Amino acid sequence: MTIELALIVPRMPHPLLCPDDSEGYRALADAYAEARARIEAIQPDLLLIYSAGWVSILGHQVQADPHPEWVHVDHDFHALGSIPYRFRMDPSFGEAVATAGEARGLHIRTVAYKGFPIDTGTVTALKLLNPHNRFPASVLSCNVYSDRAETVVLGKAAADAVASENKRVVAIAVTNISHRLHSVPVPPAEDRFASLKDDEWTRKLLEILGEGRLEDVSQLARTFTAQAHADSKLKAIWWLASCAGAHNRYKGEVLAYAPVQGAGCAVVALQPDTSGAANLEFDEDDVEVYRGDRNVLDPGGAAPVDAAPTPAPAPQPVAKTAPRPARSGRVDVASDKAPKPVGAYPHARRVGDLLFLSGVGPRQAGTDAIPGGPVRDADGNPVNYDIEAQTHAVIDNVRRILEAAGSSLDRVLDVTTFLVDMDRDFKGYNKVYAQLLGGIGPTRTTLAIRALPTPIAIELKVVAAAGDTDMAALTGAARA
Amino acid sequence: MAEPHAEGTGRIVAGALAPHPPHLVYADNPPQNEPVAECGWETLRWGYERLRRNLDKLDIDVIVVHSPHWKTVQGHHVLGVPEFKSLSVDPIFPHLFRYHYDLQVDVALAEAIAEEGAASGLCMQVMRNPHFRVDYGTITSCHLTRPEWDIPIVAISSNRVYFDYNNDVGDRQMVALGRATRRAVEKLGRKALLLASNSLSHRHFTQEPPIPEDMSAEHIYHHGQYLWDMHVIDLMRRGKTRQLMAEMPDFIEHATSECKDGSLSWLLGALDFPDYPAEVHGYGTVIGTGNAIVEWQPPAAEVAQ
Numbered sequence: 001m002t003i004e005l006a007l008i009v010p011r012m013p014h015p016l017l018c019p020d021d022s023e024g025y026r027a028l029a030d031a032y033a034e035a036r037a038r039i040e041a042i043q044p045d046l047l048l049i050y051s052a053g054w055v056s057i058l059g060h061q062v063q064a065d066p067h068p069e070w071v072h073v074d075h076d077f078h079a080l081g082s083i084p085y086r087f088r089m090d091p092s093f094g095e096a097v098a099t100a101g102e103a104r105g106l107h108i109r110t111v112a113y114k115g116f117p118i119d120t121g122t123v124t125a126l127k128l129l130n131p132h133n134r135f136p137a138s139v140l141s142c143n144v145y146s147d148r149a150e151t152v153v154l155g156k157a158a159a160d161a162v163a164s165e166n167k168r169v170v171a172i173a174v175t176n177i178s179h180r181l182h183s184v185p186v187p188p189a190e191d192r193f194a195s196l197k198d199d200e201w202t203r204k205l206l207e208i209l210g211e212g213r214l215e216d217v218s219q220l221a222r223t224f225t226a227q228a229h230a231d232s233k234l235k236a237i238w239w240l241a242s243c244a245g246a247h248n249r250y251k252g253e254v255l256a257y258a259p260v261q262g263a264g265c266a267v268v269a270l271q272p273d274t275s276g277a278a279n280l281e282f283d284e285d286d287v288e289v290y291r292g293d294r295n296v297l298d299p300g301g302a303a304p305v306d307a308a309p310t311p312a313p314a315p316q317p318v319a320k321t322a323p324r325p326a327r328s329g330r331v332d333v334a335s336d337k338a339p340k341p342v343g344a345y346p347h348a349r350r351v352g353d354l355l356f357l358s359g360v361g362p363r364q365a366g367t368d369a370i371p372g373g374p375v376r377d378a379d380g381n382p383v384n385y386d387i388e389a390q391t392h393a394v395i396d397n398v399r400r401i402l403e404a405a406g407s408s409l410d411r412v413l414d415v416t417t418f419l420v421d422m423d424r425d426f427k428g429y430n431k432v433y434a435q436l437l438g439g440i441g442p443t444r445t446t447l448a449i450r451a452l453p454t455p456i457a458i459e460l461k462v463v464a465a466a467g468d469t470d471m472a473a474l475t476g477a478a479r480a
Numbered sequence: 481m482a483e484p485h486a487e488g489t490g491r492i493v494a495g496a497l498a499p500h501p502p503h504l505v506y507a508d509n510p511p512q513n514e515p516v517a518e519c520g521w522e523t524l525r526w527g528y529e530r531l532r533r534n535l536d537k538l539d540i541d542v543i544v545v546h547s548p549h550w551k552t553v554q555g556h557h558v559l560g561v562p563e564f565k566s567l568s569v570d571p572i573f574p575h576l577f578r579y580h581y582d583l584q585v586d587v588a589l590a591e592a593i594a595e596e597g598a599a600s601g602l603c604m605q606v607m608r609n610p611h612f613r614v615d616y617g618t619i620t621s622c623h624l625t626r627p628e629w630d631i632p633i634v635a636i637s638s639n640r641v642y643f644d645y646n647n648d649v650g651d652r653q654m655v656a657l658g659r660a661t662r663r664a665v666e667k668l669g670r671k672a673l674l675l676a677s678n679s680l681s682h683r684h685f686t687q688e689p690p691i692p693e694d695m696s697a698e699h700i701y702h703h704g705q706y707l708w709d710m711h712v713i714d715l716m717r718r719g720k721t722r723q724l725m726a727e728m729p730d731f732i733e734h735a736t737s738e739c740k741d742g743s744l745s746w747l748l749g750a751l752d753f754p755d756y757p758a759e760v761h762g763y764g765t766v767i768g769t770g771n772a773i774v775e776w777q778p779p780a781a782e783v784a785q
Contacts, residue, residue, distance in 0.1 A: 055571070057572050057684050058688055075551060076551075076557075078557075079605070079608075082611040113578060114578075116569045117569055119571075143686070180644065181553045183644060184554055185603075261553075
């Protein structure tokens with residue numbers, strides 16, 4: 001259930017169809033061969049591909065024909081010859097990606113039609129990296145309108161599927177780096193970069209990739225696009241970095257870099273490596289769920305509106321904690337001061353005068369450390385832990401989320417508590433609860449359950465009044 | 481198919497803006513297309529009916545189509561193989577368009593267009609790979625204009641000059657290509673129908689209703705697009721195509737127009753910028769994009785020249 005290797009490969013057909021026509025094409029073909037050898041050494045369960053050359057409009061598409069077959073001819077480079085192919089896809093993984101994508105708010109579907117046109121880049125990559133179909137593949141499209149948020153969420157959906165399907169995966173971004181081609185054919189032996197600034201900027205990106213800093217390149221994609229002729233905004237890099245976990249800890253290696261009819265083409269291998277550069281400086285939002293920005297099919301019913309008739313709560317100090325509009329009559333809350341959700345859900349959702357919090361545990365924001373220690377070690381063996389410390393941390397996280405939503409702990413109305421060991425922990429939990437919430441007096445229910453998603457002993461589910469709600473009126477209305 | 485005219489007596493007998501949303505073929509339920517629809521996009525499909533009735537009165541021996549969905553970077557390409565028979569699956573809307581096509585190409589005219597284009601300084605290529613799959617824009621526009629497929633075609637690719645340079649450079653190339661097309665038609669004595677296979681405003685919805693032909697979900701993407709479309713159509717109806725060309729770069733940017741693929745500019749260049757009124761057969765939206773079916777028939781006096 002891991003990304004064993006990340007690859008960036010070009011989408012031009014020349015390394016496949018005419019590798020010996022220029023030194024550059026040969027270098028790229030040899031680099032493809034080296035990448036293929038590394039794949040075969042890993043023996044992955046799946047080749048997971050995002051292709052900048054497969055353009056979609058209705059959200060994203062995932063190839064799910066188990067054996068797509070055709071004789072492909074490139075629309076531009078038809079004179080180089082035809083490419084007969086029969087590939088081996090993993091339809092069930094495609095379905096898993098689509099399911100995971102929908103859970104994260106994406107519009108995504110599988111396609112399995114005889115004769116569906118697979119793009120030149122995907123055909124070239126699969127022919128060169130997996131010529132005997134030893135490994136099944138899954139291919140994702142590049143939405144023409146998508147920007148970073150949607151593409152990053154697609155990467156996370158792919159990672160969700162890798163985890164849920166328990167696959168060892170080689171993730172492959174099929175993309176040129178710079179995509180300015182010569183407007184007239186250039187004899188291969190005389191091929192050169194169409195733009196000097198494209199070449200200069202690409203070399204800088206490749207230098208960073210050579211240091212294994214994939215996420216840094218993802219963060220630089222907009223800058224690159226503004227300065228050079230990027231291939232599809234470098235969406236494929238956004239996807240790859242997100243799918244692999246948004247980090248810089250790789251052993252990076254640029255296996256080849258050469259012009260193909262003017263475009264900047266590179267083969268890059270990124271091997272996960274814990275000793276790589278770890279420091280991250282995110283300029284971009286780390287998006288978990290795509291909420292769309294279009295509302296085109298139902299503009300009347302789906303237009304974002306404020307949840308409350310009264311003015312919205314005052315902005316919170318940290319921008320990311322401010323409540324943001326959701327699809328209809330609701331406001332979702334996400335806080336970077338509370339632990340990151342482990343799935344596709346917000347920290348809280350406001351509906352009318354009430355705030356409904358998702359289950360909150362004791363993990364610490366940013367580090368995921370568990371105060372009082374985890375309930376089991378990395379091998380799954382039970383270990384001793386401090387329930388009082390965990391209870392303190394849970395209630396503190398509840399407070400942080402409420403404050404991010406413009407409310408506060410003293411406005412909690414109802415609490416449901418889940419304990420993994422009622423016999424062992426009820427007393428300690430009850431003591432801390434009384435200290436922190438007893439005076440507030442919400443209704444409460446405490447349940448024993450078998451396990452929680454992370455190695456914690458306690459989780460709270462909370463309903464609270466919104467910060468701008470008149471508590472007296474609310475409780476009065478309840479009495480009435 | 482009529483016999484070719486004597487060399488030098490050919491002419492463009494009509495030109496049409498003939499947009500290619502595959503939804504229209506889907507809704508028509510022709511035997512060549514696999515998916516089946518209940519209905520949909522009638523105002524546009526009825527517009528195509530009116531266009532076909534007009535064209536039936538003409539003597540046409542070749543259809544020349546410029547398609548946004550044969551995208552090329554290195555020059556303008558023309559089909560150069562006499563026959564194509566295969567399956568076209570729309571990569572965007574595969575659930576709507578899986579069309580079995582069988583068509584003939586007027587290779588001599590294709591080669592003549594390539595020669596005339598090259599003589600004008602354009603980079604031209606003749607596509608001679610028999611395995612080539614004809615793009616769905618070409619197939620859709622040709623099917624909707626002449627579903628009998630009994631007239632040979634010439635398909636011209638859409639060069640990405642607008643994207644790699646800018647709209648002005650793009651328009652200049654397309655007008656030159658249109659004039660080259662006209663000269664080739666005249667030299668080879670063809671009576672040609674020219675089709676510009678593009679939508680007007682072209683911002684799509686990124687979702688569709690569960691039933692694609694559910695017309696309760698169909699409308700323009702935004703009002704600004706609609707205003708631009710109506711303005712452009714008004715210019716066509718008043719014979720103000722030179723003004724339209726002058727405003728084309730702005731239209732492309734402001735309305736996200738598919739004219740950025742060059743088809744309409746090519747057509748207007750080939751028709752030498754008509755100052756006579758165009759006949760608008762229909763306007764409608766398809767998944768948010770604006771589409772018009774517009775016909776130009778050169779006046780008799782001009783044809784006689």
